[in-house]
Amino acid sequence: MILETAERQPLLQLWEDLHWADPSTLEFIGLLIDQAPTAALLIVVTARPDFIAPWQARSHITPITLNRLESQHAEALVARLADMKPLPGEVVDHIVAKADGVPLYVEELSKTILASDILRDAGTHFELTGPLSSLAIPDTLQESLMARLDRLPLVREIAQLGSVLGREFAYEMISGLSAGDDGALQKGLGQLVDAELLYQRGRPPRAKYIFKHALVQDAAYSSLLRRTRQSHHLQVARLLESSFSDIVETSPELVAHHYSEANEGEMAIGYFCQAGERSFQRSANNEAIAHLDKGLSVLGAIPASPERAQHELNLLLSKGPAMSASKGYGGAEVGPVYHRALELCQEIGDVGK
Numbered sequence: 001m002i003l004e005t006a007e008r009q010p011l012l013q014l015w016e017d018l019h020w021a022d023p024s025t026l027e028f029i030g031l032l033i034d035q036a037p038t039a040a041l042l043i044v045v046t047a048r049p050d051f052i053a054p055w056q057a058r059s060h061i062t063p064i065t066l067n068r069l070e071s072q073h074a075e076a077l078v079a080r081l082a083d084m085k086p087l088p089g090e091v092v093d094h095i096v097a098k099a100d101g102v103p104l105y106v107e108e109l110s111k112t113i114l115a116s117d118i119l120r121d122a123g124t125h126f127e128l129t130g131p132l133s134s135l136a137i138p139d140t141l142q143e144s145l146m147a148r149l150d151r152l153p154l155v156r157e158i159a160q161l162g163s164v165l166g167r168e169f170a171y172e173m174i175s176g177l178s179a180g181d182d183g184a185l186q187k188g189l190g191q192l193v194d195a196e197l198l199y200q201r202g203r204p205p206r207a208k209y210i211f212k213h214a215l216v217q218d219a220a221y222s223s224l225l226r227r228t229r230q231s232h233h234l235q236v237a238r239l240l241e242s243s244f245s246d247i248v249e250t251s252p253e254l255v256a257h258h259y260s261e262a263n264e265g266e267m268a269i270g271y272f273c274q275a276g277e278r279s280f281q282r283s284a285n286n287e288a289i290a291h292l293d294k295g296l297s298v299l300g301a302i303p304a305s306p307e308r309a310q311h312e313l314n315l316l317l318s319k320g321p322a323m324s325a326s327k328g329y330g331g332a333e334v335g336p337v338y339h340r341a342l343e344l345c346q347e348i349g350d351v352g353k
Contacts, residue, residue, distance in 0.1 A: 011040065012042045024279070027054075033055055068100060085126060087125075160232075162211070163211070172206075276291040276322065296315050296319075299315070
């Protein structure tokens, strides 16, 4: 369909944050890249520097490294955030030097200083009311983001709860977890949107919220105590099971993730196995292997027992066919999977499998 569209008219495709993409998505993009020279198709993908593309270099692929902002670009961003009203030179210089070319940090520092009492709006420009050194300016982007959340103490918990749900979450999901009433929740989410920490699409109760940047989500998530974080993940897993059966059916790996982060390994394994089997049924073999490997990884933290052996066997019996389909029956990585499965069958006493 994509190539047919590109044959009728030029087509631009944008793929963002490939460092989070699943194997099936990467495989699909690779197929498109191979065919791109045959149609009027431009594919633009973005990823973090540590992302390693699974496709080979081609003459029609042009990698572009996005460097940090140059000083003049950072200054232009500061000016836009100040509504083009001139700031004192030392303030601009401090922001540019401190942010070191990171756009989000430039924005956060600018907003911090603009919201402080250290500046006075003189009509056509801003003036300093005291020494800049008297203002407590966060040393890192993480600290800056947390300082912004700290200035919204009534909604910080909402941001933390949202961060457990993910980069994007639905109102109906967070409302099922929040201890407050709907009015307070909607007001809190509105404050986060006004502070430009969240973006909102639609209106409650059918609204969806997206963290402005992954680093905003990371800041909120990392501020949670480990025990609280695990408790929230457990709440999410149970809420999915009780109220969102459609998500459980179509995305069992999501339930597995939350149980895993809640340190409920045995509950997570069953869902990782379901996710692997579902992906294999859709011929998404690499994705199936990834889900099953996550299940095996979680299994490593569970003490040895007959139940643990059965869990491992179930995962391997699902992984074997996916490995065979992906690597070939004679693949070097396939044999050990079946050998280990046979050992477990003999250990359990069920060689009929």
